[in-house]
Amino acid sequence: MNGLYEEFRIAVHSVWQRRWIAMGIAWAICLVGWLAVALIPNTYESQAKLFVQTKAILPENTGISPVERQKQIDTVQQTLTSAANLEKVVRGTDLGKGLVTPREIEGAVNGLRGAIKIKSDQSNLFEISATMTASGRSDGEAANLSRAVVQKLIDLFVEENLAGGRGETSDTLRFLDEQLAKRQKELEIAEQKRVKFETENLGMLPGIGSVSQRLEQGRLEINQIDSQLITAQSALAAINGQIAGTPQTIAGGTSGGVNPLAQAQGELAGMKARGLTDQHPDVLALKSQIAALKAAGAGASTAYGVPNPAYSSLVSMKAERQAAVSALQSRKAALQGEMNAMVAKQIQEPGVAAEQARIARDYEVLKAQYDKLLADREQVRLRGQVETQTDAVRFDLITPPSSPRTPIAPKRPLLLAAVLFAGIAGGIGGAFALGQLSASYPTSAKLEAASGLPVIGSISQMLTQAQRADRKRKLRMYIGSGGALVGVFLVLLIIEFIQRGSVV
Incomplete structure (x- = not known):
């Protein structure tokens, strides 16, 4: 136990003898680290919660049953982050400002895809979030841009759900009308052929049917x-x-x-x-x-x-x-x-x-075939009227898009503190390493163990009054240097909180 204590004292003495080197290393690490932390752009996140309520007043044969409506909502959720929709978001917000070429638009779309998250906490509760960094823009612009992106996504979500069924109904009606017209011509030709055959064989075919x-x-x-x-x-x-x-x-x-x-x-x-x-x-x-x-x-x-x-x-x-x-x-x-x-x-x-x-x-x-197509067309037409004239789906904005005031990343206060501790640890470690490389021996026992010769004795250092005054002065300077390092850390923290409060 005494040996460990002695080794600890020797290590502390070695570091203390090189305290100014340790202080210099600490300052260098802190300055470089704090500069690196300051260069990391802030990231702001805006969130919103949207509740989708489906109504089941009309019968399921209209095609707007709760199951059918839920499938449509799930499909819209999955396709909301498609390239076409993200391009609408880019063009509808400040993200598209200054973008001219298709390559630039594509780059903005790819960057936006990773910044958007859409998840469903419950069956009909959707949470939409978007993160924006302050790289190339101010903190206020990044915060406002994240909110604008979330608002645009909500608009697209509502628009796709309301207009998606109507567009599908219109396409289906158009297709059924084309098929009905085609079947009607074929039916008229078959009717004329049947009438002509019965007229030519009137005496052979009395009655109706085969x-x-x-x-x-x-x-x-x-x-x-x-x-x-x-x-x-x-x-x-x-x-x-x-x-x-x-x-x-x-x-x-x-x-x-x-x-x-x-x-x-x-x-x-x-x-x-x-x-x-x-x-x-x-x-x-x-x-x-x-x-x-x-x-x-x-x-x-x-x-x-x-x-x-x-x-x-x-x-x-x-x-x-x-x-x-x-x-x-x-x-x-x-x-x-x-x-x-x-x-x-x-x-x-x-x-x-x-x-x-x-x-x-x-x-x-x-x-x-004609009768079946006619019945299908009537059902689709009824569905279209239901989509247009009734409120089959209701959207409730539980939480509107938030206006972030505090960045979610980086955690700059923690990073600043980590850099301070890393600087202190680096200074102590550097001083200790230099002490290990030194050829001097802090105690007579170390010298005796290294040389293999008996050490008769050691002479303590004798300081004059002027030397003691000089040491006190240097100690005050050293303490002031350490205090200045901590002071810089506190100033950086204050500046960080001031900047957070100034985001508008």
């Missing part, structure tokens, strides 16, 4: 008629069974009463007077009653039977059911006849049917 389509429709309709016919025939059979078990007349009336035959004939005359035809169910039923009364001699003055109302009602219902069955049978026969005729014509002229099917197929394909 032969196979009409045959299929005919089969479906015949199947429906068959089921309806079965139901009508069952109902008619039920009515016939009820009529067979119901008497035509019931007992009643004497010779002194009203003649039923005359009464029935009077009712028949009244029906014809109302305009009922002979085919009317009520007229047919009444005629049947009159015939039955005549056959039974109901015109005599003796006792007679009264017509049964239930029987008359059943007869009327039977007439209606028979008419329905007859109509269904007639319709089935007509359809079967048409189908047989079409099959016969298809067998006789198979090429005509095939050509008609091909023409009809081409026409339907073109019409389906």
